[in-house]
Amino acid sequence: MNDLDKIKQILFGxxxxxxxxxxxxxxxxxxxxxxxxxxxxxxxxxxYNMDDRLGKALSxxxxxxxxxxxxxxxxKFADALYPVMGPAIxxxxxxxxxxxxxxxxxxxxxxxxxxxxxAWRAGVPLAQYVFQKSVVYRVDEVYLVDPESGRLVSYxxxxxxxxxxxDAVSAMLTAIQDFVRxxxxxxxxxxxxxxxxxxxxxxxxxxPHAMLAxxxxxxxxxxxxxxxxAANERVHLRHSQALDDFDGVAGSIKGLDIELENLxxxxxxxxxxDKPLIGWKGKLVLFTVFAGFLYLLANAFLMNAxxxxxxxxxxxxxxxxxxxxxxxxxxxxxxxxxxxxxxANPVELAAKVGIESDRLRTxxxxxxxLEPDIIEKRAVSILAPPENVVLQFSNGVLIAQGSASxxxxxxxxxxxxxxxxxxxxxxxxxxxxxxALLEEVRRKLLPPDSVDLSVTHGVVVVSGVAPKKWHxxxxxxQSLVPGVSDVNSKALKLEERVTLVNLVAQLNGRTxxxxxxxxxxxxxxxxxxxxxxxxxxxxxxxxxxxxxVSFRVVGEVDGTGNEALNESLMARRAGTFRDALISYGVxxxxxxxxxxxxxxxxxxxxxxxxxxxxMSSNN
Amino acid sequence: MAELTKKICIIGDFAVGKTSSVAxxxxxxxxxxxxxxxxxxxxTKEMTVGVAATPVxxxxxxxxxxxxxxxxxxxxxxxxxxxxxxxxxxxxxTLDVAKRLRxxxxxxxxxxPCVTLVNKSDLAGEWEIDDETIAALESDGxxxxxxxxxxxxxxxxxxxxxxxLVVTDQ
Numbered sequence: 001m002n003d004l005d006k007i008k009q010i011l012f013g014x015x016x017x018x019x020x021x022x023x024x025x026x027x028x029x030x031x032x033x034x035x036x037x038x039x040x041x042x043x044x045x046x047x048y049n050m051d052d053r054l055g056k057a058l059s060x061x062x063x064x065x066x067x068x069x070x071x072x073x074x075x076k077f078a079d080a081l082y083p084v085m086g087p088a089i090x091x092x093x094x095x096x097x098x099x100x101x102x103x104x105x106x107x108x109x110x111x112x113x114x115x116x117x118x119a120w121r122a123g124v125p126l127a128q129y130v131f132q133k134s135v136v137y138r139v140d141e142v143y144l145v146d147p148e149s150g151r152l153v154s155y156x157x158x159x160x161x162x163x164x165x166x167d168a169v170s171a172m173l174t175a176i177q178d179f180v181r182x183x184x185x186x187x188x189x190x191x192x193x194x195x196x197x198x199x200x201x202x203x204x205x206x207x208p209h210a211m212l213a214x215x216x217x218x219x220x221x222x223x224x225x226x227x228x229x230a231a232n233e234r235v236h237l238r239h240s241q242a243l244d245d246f247d248g249v250a251g252s253i254k255g256l257d258i259e260l261e262n263l264x265x266x267x268x269x270x271x272x273x274d275k276p277l278i279g280w281k282g283k284l285v286l287f288t289v290f291a292g293f294l295y296l297l298a299n300a301f302l303m304n305a306x307x308x309x310x311x312x313x314x315x316x317x318x319x320x321x322x323x324x325x326x327x328x329x330x331x332x333x334x335x336x337x338x339x340x341x342x343x344a345n346p347v348e349l350a351a352k353v354g355i356e357s358d359r360l361r362t363x364x365x366x367x368x369x370l371e372p373d374i375i376e377k378r379a380v381s382i383l384a385p386p387e388n389v390v391l392q393f394s395n396g397v398l399i400a401q402g403s404a405s406x407x408x409x410x411x412x413x414x415x416x417x418x419x420x421x422x423x424x425x426x427x428x429x430x431x432x433x434x435x436a437l438l439e440e441v442r443r444k445l446l447p448p449d450s451v452d453l454s455v456t457h458g459v460v461v462v463s464g465v466a467p468k469k470w471h472x473x474x475x476x477x478q479s480l481v482p483g484v485s486d487v488n489s490k491a492l493k494l495e496e497r498v499t500l501v502n503l504v505a506q507l508n509g510r511t512x513x514x515x516x517x518x519x520x521x522x523x524x525x526x527x528x529x530x531x532x533x534x535x536x537x538x539x540x541x542x543x544x545x546x547x548x549v550s551f552r553v554v555g556e557v558d559g560t561g562n563e564a565l566n567e568s569l570m571a572r573r574a575g576t577f578r579d580a581l582i583s584y585g586v587x588x589x590x591x592x593x594x595x596x597x598x599x600x601x602x603x604x605x606x607x608x609x610x611x612x613x614x615m616s617s618n619n
Numbered sequence: 620m621a622e623l624t625k626k627i628c629i630i631g632d633f634a635v636g637k638t639s640s641v642a643x644x645x646x647x648x649x650x651x652x653x654x655x656x657x658x659x660x661x662x663t664k665e666m667t668v669g670v671a672a673t674p675v676x677x678x679x680x681x682x683x684x685x686x687x688x689x690x691x692x693x694x695x696x697x698x699x700x701x702x703x704x705x706x707x708x709x710x711x712x713t714l715d716v717a718k719r720l721r722x723x724x725x726x727x728x729x730x731x732p733c734v735t736l737v738n739k740s741d742l743a744g745e746w747e748i749d750d751e752t753i754a755a756l757e758s759d760g761x762x763x764x765x766x767x768x769x770x771x772x773x774x775x776x777x778x779x780x781x782x783x784l785v786v787t788d789q
Contacts, residue, residue, distance in 0.1 A: 149626040149698025150661075151678060165663050167624055168648035171678045172661040178694035179657045248624045248700075 079208040086233045090226050137218030138266045140200075143170050144235065144256065145211045146243070150174030152250040153210060153243065154257055156264050167250075173213060177204070194225065205232040209243035214263055221267070228263065235259050300330055307333055309353040318371040319343025320364075332359045339364035342377040368420055375421035382419055383412060388433060398422045401429035403458070403483075405436040431458065431483035444480045445473055451492065460484050463491035465498055468544055496541045503538040507531060507551065510613040512580075513606070518572035520580070528577070531613065532584030539590050550616045552594045553578045558608040559599040570595040577611035592616065622665075622674045625785045628696050630724075631705030632716040633684035636738040639768035640705060644775050645679055658683040659695050668782045675782050679703075686716045688723050696724055701785040702733035703777065704761065709745040714752070721761070732784035734762040734777045741767040 008016070025031045047054040070077050140161045144154040150171035157163065177191045191211075195202040201220050205212040205228045212232040216224065235256065236243070242253045251257070310333065311325050319340035328334050333355055335346055350360045369375075376393035385391050389402040398416050400409075409427055416425030432440060438455040447453055451464040460477055471494060477487050510531045512524045520528075535551065542549045555574030557566040571593065578591045599608065629637045638651060638660070645662040653660040662679040682695050696702075702724060704717040714737075721733060735756055737748055756763040762784070764777040 146698065149678075149700070150680075151624045151626055151698070165646055165648045167676055167678050168646070168661045168663045171626065171680060172649060172653070172659075175659045175661060175680065175695055176657055178697070179659070179691055182691040182694050249622065250624060 075208075082208060083233055083237050086229055090229055136267065137216050137220045137224075139214050139216050139220075139224075139264050141166070141215040142260050142263050143173065143211075143213045143215075144260060145170045145174055145213065146246050147174065147177070147206070147209070147211045149248075151246075151248055153246055153253060154251055154260060156257060156260055158264060158266075173202075173204075174211065177206075177211065203228050205229045207232045207236050209240055210235055212260070224263075231259055231263055296330065303327065303330070303333075306353050306355050310335070310350055310355060313349050313353060314346065317344050317349060318373040319369040319377075320346065321367075328359075328361060332361060334361045334363070336363045337365075338367040340369035340374050341366055342374050342381060343369065370421045372421075375419070379416070379419050379422060383415060386433075389430060393422065396421075396423040397426050398424070399426045399429060403431045403433040405433055406440070434458070437481065437483050440481045441477065441484065445470075445477060448495075450495070455484075458483060458485035460487045461491075462487065462489040465493045465495045467495040494545070496544050500538060500541045500545065500547075503534050503541070504615055507534050507538065507613050508615045511610050512577050514573050514576070514609045514611070516609060518569060518576055520576060525580075528580045529584050532581045532586050535581060535586045535590060536584075539587055550590050550592055552592050552614045552616055553581075553611055554594045554596050554614055555611045556596040556608055557598060558605050559601045559603045563598055566598045567595065570598075573609070573611045577613075622676050623786070624676045624678055625700040625782070626680065626698055627677045627701045627703060627781060627785070628680045628682055628699045629703040629705060630682050630696075630717075630720050631684060632686050632707070632710075632713040635684065635705045635707040635710075635713050636736075636768045637684065637703075637705040638681055640736055640738055640766060640774055641679060641681060641703075643768070643771045644778060654681065654683045658691060664778060666779065666782055668779065668786050673786060675786055677778070677782060677785075686719070688720065693723075693727060696728060699724075699728070699731060700788070701731060701781045703781060704733055704735040706735060706737045706748070708737045708739050708748050708765065709742050711747040714748060732762075732781065732788050733760075734764060734781045734784070736764055736766045736774065736777055738766050738768055740765045740772060741769045 025035075044054060138158060140158045142154075142156040143152060143166070145151070146153050150173070152167055152170040155166050155170070157166075181191045191206050192202075192204050194204060199217055201216045203214050203216060203220060203225050205225075210232065212228055212235065214224075214228060238259070239253055239256055242256075246253070304327075307325060307327065311322070314320050314322050314325070314335070314337075320337060320343045321339075322335055322337035324334070324336045326334050333350070335350075339346070346362050346364070347357045347360060351357065372393050376391065376398075379391050379393060379398050383391060385400070385402075386404055386408060389400055389404045389408070392399045392401070398419070400412055400416075404412075409430055409432070412427055412430070413425055416422055431437075434455040434457065437458065437460070438453060441453060441455065441460055445453075447462075448464075448466050448470060451462060451466045451470070454461045460481075462474060466474070471489075471492070474487060474489060474492070478484050510527070512528060513521045515521060538549075553574045555570035555572070555577075557569050557573075561569070574593045574595065578588070578593060581591060582588050594614075629641060631637050638654065641662060641664075645664045647662055649660050649662075651660060660681045662681060664677045664679060665674065666677070667674050680695055680699065682692055685692060688696070702721070704721060706717045707713040717735060724731065737753060737756075739745075753763050753765065762777075762780055764773045764780070766773040766777060768774070
């Protein structure tokens with residue numbers, strides 16, 4: 001050691017040692033590795049938190065390293081990723097399947113000629129056939145196979161399955177897998193996913209240590225394959241080592257069957273719940289079509305019924321003869337034939353049975369019907385009966401009833417037989433109406449001017465004054481004038497009786513005057529002759545009227561003279577007047593002599609020297 | 620079902636009588652048509668082996684005749700516990716093919732027990748393989764059996780031997 005070194009030793013002794021130690025440490029890779037290992041995690045974390053430079057720097061080498069590693073040993077990576085990738089892939093596939101399943105099913109349902117044919121052969125609707133085909137399935141067998149030797153690791157089966165040699169089947173399935181893989185997949189590690197033979201489908205799930213296959217009768221749902229894959233993954237996760245160490249004794253791996261039992265199933269879905277073959281829109285369309293069909297059917301049925309009714313109604317309707325009634329399309333009706341102008345309108349008949357006029361086409365030729373109803377209508381149409389006349393037709397006879405004028409009756413009798421179908425007109429039931437009756441009554445009875453006649457409802461009402469002779473004629477009115485139901489003559493007076501009463505009034509109290517004796521005064525004669533004429537008329541009328549009546553002739557005196565003389569004088573004066581009247585032609589039986597009482601007053605009044613006519617009190 | 624199963628492959632050249640040899644003594648499950656379509660046909664054979672009479676079920680992969688394995692045929696051999704090599708005793712070159720096939724399988728899948736059927740012993744007049752050759756096979760681990768598919772001679776015996784070999788080998 002020279003001086004310089006000594007000085008260095010004195011000045012930097014401790015630092016030199018530390019420096020040497022550092023140099024040695026840097027020169028030894030182990031120590032550097034340990035240092036880097038110590039700080040690397042923190043450094044990476046810090047760098048990652050600061051910015052993305054580390055990430056960018058590492059990405060390229062990592063990518064190329066991984067790519068190279070996968071390229072060299074793909075199987076190892078595939079095996080390692082198998083439990084992780086399975087669910088992810090399955091999920092993606094399930095989603096894809098879900099979205100396309102409906103389309104595929106619809107396409108199958110609608111386009112498969114085979115399905116249609118089979119459905120036709122089976123006698124079931126296509127939808128039902130496809131439905132049954134698509135949802136009913138049974139898993140008959142489940143094979144868990146050692147993919148290397150093809151030996152069975154586990155085997156489950158449905159009790160109804162006819163057993164074959166499952167070991168041989170397992171081996172053959174493996175052989176076919178190998179064959180397919182090597183022939184078509186060129187050793188990519190893939191293989192058959194499923195095999196479809198008629199109604200059987202074999203679903204296969206490939207795993208590194210086991211191949212899981214199930215034999216399905218019917219059409220398995222897409223989910224079954226997914227479940228199969230899931231089961232295989234569970235088997236791999238839980239029994240990977242046991243599968244690796246498989247000794248060739250099937251069923252020897254404990255707990256394996258439990259993983260697989262769930263796959264062995266019979267699925268019988270109830271219709272329309274899981275997947276209705278027809279959506280609500282389809283149902284709506286079907287319903288509409290069906291309802292429309294029903295409507296048309298019902299319409300056709302109702303229309304037929306209406307046409308039947310119309311035909312029946314027309315047959316019963318006089319004056320219409322149909323040659324053809326037919327349907328026009330599904331809504332209209334055509335009627336052809338002959339129609340009397342007086343018959344009922346076919347359009348109205350159709351309306352009665354519910355056929356609107358716009359659905360009816362009529363083609364009628366006119367003709368004259370000889371049916372009684374139509375003849376009657378024709379008679380009414382031509383003869384235009386007044387309000388009180390009723391015309392009826394029966395057995396060739398037109399019968400008129402009621403009341404009418406004589407001229408109408410005459411018209412009826414003349415025109416009636418000229419109407420088609422009418423051979424005889426019977427007017428015996430047709431009386432004259434009131435005015436015609438009155439006319440007839442006047443014509444037959446020739447009433448005097450003093451009589452008023454009227455007719456009301458066939459009753460002749462008579463008022464006024466008429467002689468007895470006309471009264472007698474009136475009594476025969478009903479026989480003289482047919483149609484008169486009664487005669488009311490309460491207001492008709494006897495002309496004779498009226499005259500008689502007047503005569504009584506005129507004669508009663510008529511007086512003639514005498515001298516003091518029993519001689520008439522000279523100017524009394526005209527008076528007597530007038531009274532006599534009246535009495536004669538009275539007598540005649542009372543005979544006509546068959547009355548027994550008489551007049552009293554009363555003699556009177558003044559107050560002078562003696563009683564005996566006065567008594568005699570009164571009798572004589574009465575006799576003189578009576579005789580005078582008789583001399584003028586009055587019947588003596590009509591006049592009775594009577595004397596008055598003698599006045600008590602002694603006066604000589606000449607006006608009391610008289611005789612007076614007085615009506616008998618018994619009349 | 621709870622029995623031991625073992626995969627056995629029958630291999631050999633064309634028309635050596637592989638299928639005929641086993642037909643007499645196996646449970647024939649599938650049609651021979653598989654051989655020409657898929658190139659393999661599976662049969663099974665249940666038997667017991669050893670003094671303990673251990674039940675074993677052989678799953679016999681009858682692989683279509685070939686003088687060289689293709690990729691598919693190799694995949695059929697995978698997981699096999701034993702082989703039955705079949706040779707036509709009247710055509711000596713089929714023995715060469717059998718040897719080559721065994722070598723190929725050994726290269727691919729390791730040393731796996733096998734028995735060899737030298738078939739068509741009923742055609743003694745046309746026989747091309749001498750006893751020395753057969754003895755050599757014995758020493759090379761081919762376990763040869765001179766068989767006749769026609770008479771069934773020794774076939775059962777060969778199966779029993781292979782069954783013992785594969786059960787012991789596990």
